[in-house]
Amino acid sequence: MENYNLKHLHELEAESIYVIREVASQFEKPVMLFSGGKDSIVMFYLARKAFWPAKVPFPLMHIDTGHNFKETIKFRDDLAKKTGAKILVQYVQDTIDEGKVTEEKGINASRNILQTTTLLDAIEKYKFDAAMGGGRRDEEKARAKERFFSHRDEFGQWDPKNQRPELWNIFNGRKNMGEHFRVFPISNWTEMDVWQYIYMENIEIPNLYFTHEREVFYRDGVWLAAAPFMELKPNEKIEKRRVRCRTIGDITCTGVTLSSASSLEDIIQETAATRVTERGGRYDDKRSEAAMEDRKKEGYF
Amino acid sequence: MFTDNNKQMTKKSGKEIGYLDMELLRFTTAGSVDDGKSTLIGRLLYDSKAIFEDQMEAIELASEKKGEDHVNLALLTDGLRAEREQGITIDVAYRYFATPKRKFIIADTPGHIQYTRNMVTGASTANAALILIDARHGVLEQTIRHAYIASLLQIPHVIICVNKMDLIEYKQDVFEKICQDTRDFAAKLDIKDVRFVPISALNGDNVVDRSKNMDWYDGPTLLFLLENIHIGSDVNHIDTRFPVQYVIRPQSDEFHDYRGYGGRIVSGILRKGDKIKVLPSGFSSSIKSIDIMNKSIEKAFAPQSVTITIEDDIDISRGDMIVKENNGPQIGQDIDTMICWLNEKPLVLKGKYAVKHTSKDVRCMVTDIKFKVDINTLERNVEDKVIGLNDIARISIRTTKPLFYDSYRKNRSTGSLILIDEATNETVGACMIV
Known part of the structure; x- marks a missing residue:
């Protein structure tokens, strides 16, 4: 059969x-x-x-x-x-x-x-x-x-x-x-599903999704990437961390995750273990x- | 620089990288907050770790704002502002969770009679229906209504969850009586597979974990059922139907003569070399290749989306259907259907509507209203011919061009069609061909 x-x-x-x-x-x-x-x-x-x-x-x-x-x-x-x-x-x-x-x-x-x-x-x-x-x-x-x-x-x-x-x-x-x-x-x-499919079909993605060193700062529970047009609050300071993006959007509202995931397998495992939704790092959703x-x-x- | 995925990856077994090849089960839940439907979904999501910390935080906050003592899991599924404000489910919401065995898509629908159209919508793509019965109240009108919709939409598996067993001291005889009452009326319906599980969604009895309070029950838990119900036979793998969706003509140097027919095999199987017939022209040919991107495959089956090429040069366009030479659908313009009316403006006898059936667009006239079904009692009413919002009836239509169809019972794809109001463009009727 x-x-x-x-x-x-x-x-x-x-x-x-x-x-x-x-x-x-x-x-x-x-x-x-x-x-x-x-x-x-x-x-x-x-x-x-x-x-x-x-x-x-x-x-x-x-x-x-x-x-x-x-x-x-x-x-x-x-x-x-x-x-x-x-x-x-x-x-x-x-x-x-x-x-x-x-x-x-x-x-x-x-x-x-x-x-x-x-x-x-x-x-x-x-x-x-x-x-x-x-x-x-x-x-x-x-x-x-x-x-x-x-x-x-x-x-x-x-x-x-x-x-x-x-x-x-x-x-x-x-x-x-x-x-x-x-x-x-x-x-x-x-x-x-998206990650598994990328893995299964071997689809190219930007390297932002994999771990890399980046200048970041911490605001309201989210790590944000430092950029020239981002204004810092007095108590915030820029530091270097190993991070990756879970979602990629406008840099002003896309949080990055501290992560050492360097391959698609790592990302899939990280996704399986995470306890926060991917939009949990999206500042735009937190407004109301x-x-x-x-x-x-x-x-x- | 591009990240070269090839270099990063050494393919591991499916298990290590998170189960690449699981089955997908789509199920629908009908019920109101009172039945414990939201609690049940909340528990399935929570116990399978599909609720995340930030989601939990958000609904804790929202519950607090509304002055509720408990975290209201219904807020997870009620996504629209109006739903949260009024504390009701208005529309179909889709939820996703997975266990190591299967992936699940829940179409969560409101259960009251004024939302029949939403239930029908959720049911239309489901493999299984969860029907909740409050153990204290037994079989009610709404139970019959929910089971009838499952039967009408031909959901292959129905799981009756007898909930709130904790409130009736987990008594076996109460559960048995509800099972018997359900079987009695279900005999009048067309449901292939009915299961019963005694649960307490609130306490988690028999939802994910086996209950310690019901030793007398030796059947599976709800999650075990959802994970193990045999869904391989839910798709019709006998009658091959390939509605042509899109003609692919690259007209490039490399593929100068390529003429492919893109579409989804809605039922059956297609193999390279199969003798086929094209409707409506009736021309015969055979399958030259079945392509999915730059590879050709030997066979494809429902519900795959593929591109096929055929040996002979025949004129084929969207709306045509490719079938096996010895197994064709019915062809006709006078069609009897069961209809669920979806619009505030009632159905007009002798009225004209646009029709969508597989990849075909035609128009039709409603030629007869045979009877209306009282979905609380399952009685037929031949007197009342006013078919309004949420009504279910049997009608006859005549289409402007022949349709290639099967009975809905035999084929959920070629047996279904929708009616569209030509003035407003709204989808007003969901039809199941008798």
Whole structure:
């Protein structure tokens, strides 16, 4: 008797490829959001798998806050070169210069929230009707309520209390002019699944995810990377530590973890043993209990 | 510089790097806070270490703010502000946990009748349903409703958790009576596999660890069941159906003549060399290759996403279906379905709707409403033809083009379709083909 049981990583892969192909079929001008973090790297890898040997039939788009780990930008540009992918970069700085948003001031200032305006402007400018993101339901409680195909009104807003029912694997991407969809192909993946898949498929990731020595400082229970645009409080001091990133985002709100994990096996073991969620190190979520839900309603990723 | 993963890794066995090849079980839970549903999920997550310190900290804080004495585990699953404020589950929430044996996706749904559509949504992709019964109250209307939904959506395994056993002094006869009452009405339903577990979610009896208070029970614990229920046969591996989702034409120098058909095998198995038939054209050919990125495989099976190429040059596009030559679906435009209505605006007899069925888009007219089901009593009502939000009914539709379908009972993919309101674009009906 042959075994026809699909194991979890293959089943998740099959589901995501199905979703990505559905986006390419149902929408006229889709785009894939790419941050340079592991989730968007895996999502883009799945897209290449979905259309091989043809090229991925949509561009990638990076919303650049200007507050990056420089390794992320290098990785992004190298990946584009290697795969022939088209990457559009939209700068939050431009949105600020245009006077559409005002930069936050003070110690915890971040451009995280400002990204929403840049993103919505870009969607409008390029007339994108679907934007795929690497959000996962296990990341955060508001994300746990998210659909694969998530409708956005003409203002880019999410109405969590009035979402379209999503049954079986039938996705309804119909919309009116000016509206768009956010699609989350890796909704059902957990942090562990992502690492296991990277390991199984041997996917390249930025070396920020592995242990390295870095200048950091400690704030409210989170280690943050030191950078020229980060203002220190009087009692905070910069020190050198061996750290790695568990998530990569805007440098002002991405905490780093003290870690000696130097290989994917180490990371997988560390992930299995950890008692804090990966967004536990995300400063942007700590602002209030419903920080993510509020940002998402406005049009955040 | 790139990190060269090849150099860092020496492949170890699956066990050492965290179980690369586990089975995935999707289950749904229906119930209200009163049934102890949230406590049960909280316990499963907590005992399997899927609740993290910062999550715990956050809900401790939130519970305190609301002036509650205990840490309210329901706050873990109720993710929206409105849900936390009102203390109810409104929508489907997805939760994830894993044990060394399996990975689990929980579709956590509210249990009250006004949320039937959410239960149906959660049930549509589930391998198993957990139904909670309060041991003090026994089988209630809502138990029948939850079991009916599991039956209607053809969830292969149903686990009845008789909860709050601690409040009835862990009495065997109470448990036995509830099992018997459940079997009595379940006989009228179409459920293949029903199990019963006496538990106390609050104290943890028979959830993860075996209870010391119920020596008379020698069956498995709930987690053991979830880890060991045989799900290999849940997918239809007999009737091969491959709805073409996306045509892949690289038009590059290297792959000048490549023409691949991307899609998901929704049921059955495909092998290289298999004789196939393409619907609706009816042309025959055979499988030339099955590709997943830069490697070709000999066979693929549901629910894999693959790209196939065929020997002959036939016109094939999205919405077509590739099947085995000797095993085809039904083809037709007049279709009878059970429907769960999902929208505040009632179903319109003779109304026109957009239809999505596998990768095919057509339109339809509702030609008949046969009966409505009272989901609390399972009685059929042929008089009341008003089908509103959360109602379940049997209807007939006529589609603008033929669909390639199977009965839902035989095939959950080719047997399901959704109706869309063409004015609002909302998904208004979930249909299971009879």
